[in-house]
Amino acid sequence: MDEGEHLSAELGTFRLLERMLYLSDAVFAIALTLLVLELRLPPGVTDANLFQGILAMEPRLVAFVTTFALVSVFWIAHVSMARRLTVFDWPVAWVNLAFLFTIAMTPFASTLLGDYSVFGNAWRFYCLVLVVIGAAQVVLFLVIWRDHGRLVGDMSRREYWYRLVRAASPGATFAIALTISLLGLTHLSFYLAWVLTPAILIGARQLFGSGRPVTGAAEVTPDA
Numbered sequence: 759m760d761e762g763e764h765l766s767a768e769l770g771t772f773r774l775l776e777r778m779l780y781l782s783d784a785v786f787a788i789a790l791t792l793l794v795l796e797l798r799l800p801p802g803v804t805d806a807n808l809f810q811g812i813l814a815m816e817p818r819l820v821a822f823v824t825t826f827a828l829v830s831v832f833w834i835a836h837v838s839m840a841r842r843l844t845v846f847d848w849p850v851a852w853v854n855l856a857f858l859f860t861i862a863m864t865p866f867a868s869t870l871l872g873d874y875s876v877f878g879n880a881w882r883f884y885c886l887v888l889v890v891i892g893a894a895q896v897v898l899f900l901v902i903w904r905d906h907g908r909l910v911g912d913m914s915r916r917e918y919w920y921r922l923v924r925a926a927s928p929g930a931t932f933a934i935a936l937t938i939s940l941l942g943l944t945h946l947s948f949y950l951a952w953v954l955t956p957a958i959l960i961g962a963r964q965l966f967g968s969g970r971p972v973t974g975a976a977e978v979t980p981d982a
Contacts, residue, residue, distance in 0.1 A: 892929015
């Protein structure tokens, strides 16, 4: 392969990586947009009682804010993982699609949470969706960081474990919350969910550090 063909192959695989990341961002953007489309005033609200109508939407507003924050956290985690990719990889592309499938479930789960009590089955289903998203995120991490970090460049063992714990923390948190809810401690389950994830992340940072910074330009080579 001469230099021109080599550059053409590099450009082609770079475009594949770009398309995968553009699709990922688009799915996250659509999921976040669909969340706000579910915010509708109750029937019969007029301009005179507008603010009372908005207050009556409190469960849906809480579900919207909560889910928007969680999906944003998953997007930040996805950016953190994907920015380390130096090559396009078909297994990563397929697992990434599976992860995006779970993200696409969040508007539906948020709607159920807003329509029904946060201390019943709607909350349990919500936790289940978050557990599935967390599991998909861990699988995506493992596929990206397989083969001793071949796809992301050099990586220390300390950084690997820090990033793995960070990827696993949301799913682990909501798995615990789901278990506690199934035991009948619904209020404890709901409030504990918002405490455990930050606690796990802080613990991971203290134990493993924050990982090394990313330096240098990435290069793309074919791996189809």
